[in-house]
Amino acid sequence: MPRSRRPTQSDIARAAGVSPAVVSLVINNRTDGKIRISADTQARVREAIRTLGYVPNMAARQLAGGRNNLLGVFTYEPVFPLTENSFYYPFLVGIEEQAEALGYDLLLFTRAAGADGRRQVYRDGVNALLKADAAILLGTNEDRAELARLHREDFPFVFVGRREIDGEPLAYVGADYATAAATIVARLVALGHREFAYIAGPVGNESAMDRAEGIRSGLRDAGLPDPGERHLMIPPSAIDADLVARLLREGVTAFIGASISLANTIAEAAASLGKTAPRDYSLAALGNDNENVGEDGSVTSLHIPRREMGAGAVQLLVKMLLQPAEVTTRQIMLPCAVVDGASAGPPPTADA
Amino acid sequence: MPRSRRPTQSDIARAAGVSPAVVSLVINNRTDGKIRISADTQARVREAIRTLGYVPNMAARQLAGGRNNLLGVFTYEPVFPLTENSFYYPFLVGIEEQAEALGYDLLLFTRAAGADGRRQVYRDGVNALLKADAAILLGTNEDRAELARLHREDFPFVFVGRREIDGEPLAYVGADYATAAATIVARLVALGHREFAYIAGPVGNESAMDRAEGIRSGLRDAGLPDPGERHLMIPPSAIDADLVARLLREGVTAFIGASISLANTIAEAAASLGKTAPRDYSLAALGNDNENVGEDGSVTSLHIPRREMGAGAVQLLVKMLLQPAEVTTRQIMLPCAVVDGASAGPPPTADA
DNA sequence: CTGAAAGCGCTTACAG
DNA sequence: CTGAAAGCGCTTACAG
Numbered sequence: 001m002p003r004s005r006r007p008t009q010s011d012i013a014r015a016a017g018v019s020p021a022v023v024s025l026v027i028n029n030r031t032d033g034k035i036r037i038s039a040d041t042q043a044r045v046r047e048a049i050r051t052l053g054y055v056p057n058m059a060a061r062q063l064a065g066g067r068n069n070l071l072g073v074f075t076y077e078p079v080f081p082l083t084e085n086s087f088y089y090p091f092l093v094g095i096e097e098q099a100e101a102l103g104y105d106l107l108l109f110t111r112a113a114g115a116d117g118r119r120q121v122y123r124d125g126v127n128a129l130l131k132a133d134a135a136i137l138l139g140t141n142e143d144r145a146e147l148a149r150l151h152r153e154d155f156p157f158v159f160v161g162r163r164e165i166d167g168e169p170l171a172y173v174g175a176d177y178a179t180a181a182a183t184i185v186a187r188l189v190a191l192g193h194r195e196f197a198y199i200a201g202p203v204g205n206e207s208a209m210d211r212a213e214g215i216r217s218g219l220r221d222a223g224l225p226d227p228g229e230r231h232l233m234i235p236p237s238a239i240d241a242d243l244v245a246r247l248l249r250e251g252v253t254a255f256i257g258a259s260i261s262l263a264n265t266i267a268e269a270a271a272s273l274g275k276t277a278p279r280d281y282s283l284a285a286l287g288n289d290n291e292n293v294g295e296d297g298s299v300t301s302l303h304i305p306r307r308e309m310g311a312g313a314v315q316l317l318v319k320m321l322l323q324p325a326e327v328t329t330r331q332i333m334l335p336c337a338v339v340d341g342a343s344a345g346p347p348p349t350a351d352a
Numbered sequence: 353m354p355r356s357r358r359p360t361q362s363d364i365a366r367a368a369g370v371s372p373a374v375v376s377l378v379i380n381n382r383t384d385g386k387i388r389i390s391a392d393t394q395a396r397v398r399e400a401i402r403t404l405g406y407v408p409n410m411a412a413r414q415l416a417g418g419r420n421n422l423l424g425v426f427t428y429e430p431v432f433p434l435t436e437n438s439f440y441y442p443f444l445v446g447i448e449e450q451a452e453a454l455g456y457d458l459l460l461f462t463r464a465a466g467a468d469g470r471r472q473v474y475r476d477g478v479n480a481l482l483k484a485d486a487a488i489l490l491g492t493n494e495d496r497a498e499l500a501r502l503h504r505e506d507f508p509f510v511f512v513g514r515r516e517i518d519g520e521p522l523a524y525v526g527a528d529y530a531t532a533a534a535t536i537v538a539r540l541v542a543l544g545h546r547e548f549a550y551i552a553g554p555v556g557n558e559s560a561m562d563r564a565e566g567i568r569s570g571l572r573d574a575g576l577p578d579p580g581e582r583h584l585m586i587p588p589s590a591i592d593a594d595l596v597a598r599l600l601r602e603g604v605t606a607f608i609g610a611s612i613s614l615a616n617t618i619a620e621a622a623a624s625l626g627k628t629a630p631r632d633y634s635l636a637a638l639g640n641d642n643e644n645v646g647e648d649g650s651v652t653s654l655h656i657p658r659r660e661m662g663a664g665a666v667q668l669l670v671k672m673l674l675q676p677a678e679v680t681t682r683q684i685m686l687p688c689a690v691v692d693g694a695s696a697g698p699p700p701t702a703d704a
Numbered sequence: 705c706t707g708a709a710a711g712c713g714c715t716t717a718c719a720g
Numbered sequence: 721c722t723g724a725a726a727g728c729g730c731t732t733a734c735a736g
Contacts (some may be wrong), residue, residue, distance in 0.1 A: 008729055019707045024731060036705050055478050060729030063712045064410035068483075070459070101463035105483065107422070107459055110452040130358070130407040131457070153405075289381075360713055371723045376715060388721050412713030415728045 006050040015048040016041075027056065029093045032351065071104045071317065072132035076139025077118050078125045087288070087306075088138065091160055091213060094310025095136055100319050107132045130156060134321050136160060136313050137180060140205060156320050158313040162206040162333065171320065171330035172314040175304050178206055180336035181214025184256065184284050184300065187338065189222040192346045193254040196227060197247050199266060200258035200286075211258055211286045236262055244269040248281065253347035259287035263299050263343075278345030289339040298341035305334045359404040368393075374460075379408065405473065423456045423669065426485030428471050428491025432483040439640070439658075440490065444510055446662025447488055454670050461486045464636035481507060486513060487671050488665050492557060508672050510665040514558040514685065522633060523672065525664040525683035527656050529559055529638065532688035533566025534573060536636050536652065537609065539690065541574040544698045545606040545634060548579060549588045549599050552610035552638075563610055563638045587612055596621040605699035615651050630697030641691040649669045651694035657686045 009027070013020045018041060024030075026045040031037045045067070048054075062068040073095060078086060099106050109128055120143060121129055127150065134156035137147075137260040139195065144165055150157055151168045162174030187194065198215045214232060219226065225233070231252060234243070246264065255270075257263035263285035267277060277283040284300040312332055319327050361379070365372040370393060378397040383389045400406075400451035411421045425447060429440060450456050461480055472495060473481055475515070479502070481487045482585065484506035489499075496517055502509055503520045514526030526656040537548065549566045552560065564585060583604060586595070596618065599607075607622075615637035619629060636652040664684060672681050 010729080021708085021732080022728085024729095028731085030731095038705070039707085057415070058483055059411045059414035060476070060712090063409070063415050063714085064729075064731040065546055065712085070483075094461070096462055104731080105459060105461055105480075107457060108448070110448055127405065131410055171387060191711065217651060345735050372714085373716080380715080382715095393721085412715050412728090413715080415712090416714040416731085417716080587732065614726070635729085685705085699730065 002292065006057075007023055007054045008057070009054070010065075011052055012045060012048045012054050017054060018045060029148045041313045067133050068105050070107045071099055072107045072109060072129045072135030073117075074109045074121060074129060074135055074137045076137070076141040077106050090306035091138055091310040094307035094312075095314055096310075097307075098311035102314065104318070105315075109285070118143070121150060126335060127153065127155060129157070134158075134317050136310070138313075156317060158317045158320070160313045162310050162331070164206060164209065169330060171316060173309050173316060173332045173334065173337045174206070175257070175309060176333040177210040177302070177336055178214035179216065180302050180338055181211050181256075181286055182218035184286070184302075185215055185218025186200035186221065187300075187340075188256075188282055188344060189218075189285065191282065191344060194224060194230070194347075195251040196224075196229045196256060197234060197252045198256045199236060199239060199262050200260075201236055203233070208258065214286075221265040236265065239265050239269055241269050241272045244275075245273055247285045248275070252281070254282045254284070254344075256285070257285045257287070260285045260289075260299060260301060261287070263287070263301075267299075267343075273348065282347065282349055283343040284341075289341075296338075299343040300341040301339050303337040303339050305336065308334055332341040355397045359406045360409070363404055364397060364400045364406050367404060368395060368396040406485075406589055419673075421456050421486045422459045422484040423666065424461060424481045424487030425452055426461045426471075426473060426481060426487055426489045427584065428489070428495070436503060442658035443490055443662040446659035446664075446665055449510070449659075449664075450663035450666035454666065456666075456670070470495070472504060479505070479507060481509070486510075486669050488662075488669060490665075493559075498558045508669065510669040510672070512661050513664045514562065514683070516558055521682060523668060523669060525661050525684045526558070527688045529562040529654070529659060529688055530566035530569065530655050530687040532690055533563050533608075534570035535636070535640055535690050536565055536654075537570025538574065539652075540575070540606045540608075540634055540636065540696060543634065543696060546576060546607060546699075547583070547603040548576075548606045549583045549604045549609045550610070551588060551591060551614050553588055555585070560610065564646075566638075567608065588617065591617050591621055593621050593624045596627075597625055600625075600627070604633070606634045606636070606696075609635070609639070612637045612641075612651060612653060613639070615639070616652075619651075619695075629695045632700055633696040634699065636693075650691075651695045652693040653691050655689040655691050657688065660686055677688040 010024045011018050012023045012050075016023070022037060022041065023045055024126070025035055025037060026042050031042060044099070063209070073092070075088065095107065095109065119139070119141065121127060121137075129150070137157055138160035147159070147163060147170060148165050148168050150164065151165070151170055158169065159170055159172040162172055163170050188196070196215070200212060200213070202213060203209055215232065216226065231247070255266050257266055265282055267283060269283060275281060285302075287301055288304045288306070289298070289301045312334060315328070316332060318331070322332070361375045362372050364375045368375070374393065375387060375397055376390060377383060377387055378394050379401070383477060410422070414420050425444070427440065433435055444651035448458065471491070471493065473479060473489075481502070489509055494511070494515065496625060499522060500517050500520050503517070503522055509523065511522055512525040514524050515522050540548070542600070548567070548571065550564070554563060555561055555564060567584065568578065583599070599603060607615075607618050609618055615635055619635060622628070622633060640656045640658075641650070641653045664686060667681070668682070668684060672682070
C-alpha cells in the first residue's frame with residue numbers, strides 16, 4: 001500500500017494546529033472524565049480528520065495498546081474437514097457468532113500439523129497461540145502435556161469439552177453426558193426395562209467416562225444391580241449376531257450404544273437375527289441426534305449443545321480476559337437433552 | 353498475558369550475545385544473498401529463541417513494515433451459516449487447505465456486519481482487512497464501491513468469483529459458467545432439442561451474466577436463432593402451470609433453470625400439467641449438482657469447482673504477495689463440469 | 705486544558 | 721559479517 005498517502009495522527013495535529021496527543025485523545029473519545037479538551041479544539045481536530053480522510057493504523061494502535069482483539073481457534077482435528085456435515089461445524093458456528101457479538105475477529109491456526117502429522121500448539125517449542133489474545137481449543141486428539149503447559153504459562157484459553165488434568169484446573173465448557181445418560185436409562189426403566197447392555201469403546205477421554213458413569217448412576221437410581229462387565233462396556237469390536245443373541249438370551253431388553261454408529265451396528269446385528277426395535281428390544285445411543293439418522297426411523301439419542309458450547313467458550317474466554325476477577329466458575333457443563341426416537345418402547349412381554 | 357513474561361527480540365539478542373538486528377535477520381531467514389551471518393551465531397540465536405520461547409509480535413512486525421503471515425478471509429455472507437451444508441463451505445475448505453500448505457494462518461473477519469446489517473470491509477472508514485497481509489473475499493452481496501476502493505488503495509486481495517469493475521482489473525478466481533452453459537445447450541441440441549426456454553432472475557452479477565451469455569452462445573454455435581425474451585431470461589416469478597403450458601405449446605422441449613431450485617420449480621409446474629422429464633420435456637440447471645437433489649432423480653447440472661476456486665485464490669494471492677512480478681494473470685477462470693442427470697433425453701416425437 | 709517525550713517490538717538502511 | 725540508530729503510528733503517563 002502507498003503508505004505515504006495515508007495521513008497519520010501527526011498530519012491531523014499539524015492541520016488542526018494541536019499536538020499529536022490531543023488528536024489521539026479526541027479520536028478515542030477520552031475527552032470525558034479527567035481530560036478536558038475545548039469543544040472548539042475537538043471540532044478542529046474532527047474537521048481535519050474528515051478533510052484528510054484519516055484512518056487509524058491498527059498495527060500501531062495494537063502495539064501501543066497491548067491487545068489485538070483476536071481470538072485464536074485451535075482444533076486438534078482438521079478445522080475444515082472435507083465432509084460438509086462435520087461434527088465440529090456447529091461448535092465453530094457458536095464460536096463465530098459469539099466472537100462477532102463480542103467484537104473479536106477469529107484467528108484460525110491452520111499450520112498446526114507437526115512433523116508427525118499430529119496437531120500441536122507448540123511449534124518448535126513456541127506457543128503459536130500467542131498471536132492472539134487468547135484462544136479456544138477443541139478436538140478429541142488433544143495433547144494433555146501441551147494443555148498443562150499452556151495453563152502453567154498463564155495463556156488464557158478455554159477448551160470445548162471437559163478436560164481434567166491433575167492439579168491444573170483448566171477452563172472448559174462441556175456437555176453433561178452423565179446426566180443425559182442417566183436420563184436415558186431412567187426412561188428405559190420407566191418403559192419397563194430391567195436388563196441393559198451398554199456398548200462402548202475402552203474408556204478414553206472425559207466424555208466417554210461421563211457417559212459410562214451416567215449409565216451406572218442411572219441403574220443405581222433405579223435400584224438395579226450393576227450388570228457387570230458382561231453387559232457393561234462391551235467393546236464395539238465384539239458386536240455380532242452371536243453376541244446380540246447371547247445378550248437377548250440372557251434377558252437384556254435394552255441396548256445402549258455410546259454413539260449413533262454403534263447403535264446402528266447393534267441394530268444390524270439384531271436384524272440379522274430377525275429382531276427389530278422397538279418390537280423385540282429397545283435401542284438408544286449416547287451420540288448426537290442428527291449425526292447419523294438410520295433409514296428406518298430415528299434412534300433415541302442426545303442433543304449435544306454444540307453451538308451453545310462454542311458460544312459459551314467464547315463468553316467465558318472473553319470474561320477471563322476482560323474481568324478476570326469476576327470469573328467465578330471456569331468449568332461449565334451445559335445440559336444435554338435426550339431426544340426420543342422410535343427405537344425405544346416397552347420390553348416384549350416375557351411370554352411373547 | 354503477563355506481558356513482562358513475553359520475550360522480545362532484544363531479550364533474544366541479549367541472551368545470544370548479539371545485536372537486535374541480527375536476531376531479526378535470523379528470524380526472517382534473510383541470511384542468504386547479501387547478508388551473511390555465521391552458522392554459529394545463527395545457532396545461538398535459534399537456541400535462545402527456543403529457550404526463551406520467543407514469539408514475534410504481529411503488531412510490531414506489521415508496523416515496521418514486515419509481514420505477519422496472516423491471510424484474511426472476508427465473506428459478504430455469514431462465514432458460518434447455520435445450515436451445515438452451506439454453499440460456501442467448500443470454498444473455505446479449499447482456502448484452508450491451501451493456506452496450510454503455504455504456511456499462512458487465516459484471519460476470519462467476523463465483525464463485519466455494519467449498522468445496516470450489511471457486511472463491510474470498511475468499518476468506520478477503516479479497512480478492517482489491514483490486520484492481515486492480504487485477503488480472500490467472497491460472497492454474492494459484495495459492495496462494489498468497497499472493492500474499487502480496496503483496489504485503488506493497493507490492498508492485495510483476490511475475489512472468489514468473477515467480478516469486473518470499470519477500469520479496475522480486480523484479481524479473481526471464478527468458474528467458467530459461460531462454457532458450461534454452452535455445453536449444456538450443446539448436449540441438449542445433440543439430443544434433438546431445438547426450442548429452449550431459459551429461466552433466470554434479472555441479470556445480476558457476473559456469474560448470472562456468464563450463464564446467460566453461455567446459453568446464447570450455445571444456441572448460436574448450434575446455428576439456432578435467438579429465441580428472444582419470450583423464451584430467454586424468463587423471470588422466476590413468472591413460472592406457473594400456465595406459463596409452462598404456453599411454452600410447451602409454443603414448441604419448447606428443453607427447459608434450463610439458472611439454479612437447481614428454479615429447475616425444481618419448473619418441474620413442479622410441469623408435473624401439475626401431468627408432464628414429466630425426460631419423457632415430455634428435458635430439464636437442466638446451471639446450479640451446483642449436489643446443491644439440492646430432487647426427489648425423483650437427479651437433474652443435469654454443473655459441478656462448480658468450489659474447493660479448487662478457494663485453493664486457487666490463495667495461490668494467486670500469495671503469489672501476488674511474494675512474487676508480484678511473476679503474476680501474469682490476475683483473472684483466472686476454472687472449468688465447470690457438466691453433470692449429466694436423468695432429466696434430459698430426446699425430445700418427444702412431434703406426433704406423440 | 706495542552707505539549708513534549710517515552711516507548712510498544714520490530715525492520716531496515718547505514719555505517720563499520 | 722555485525723552494531724548503532726532511526727522510524728513505523730499510536731497511546732499514555734508526565735509535566736506544564
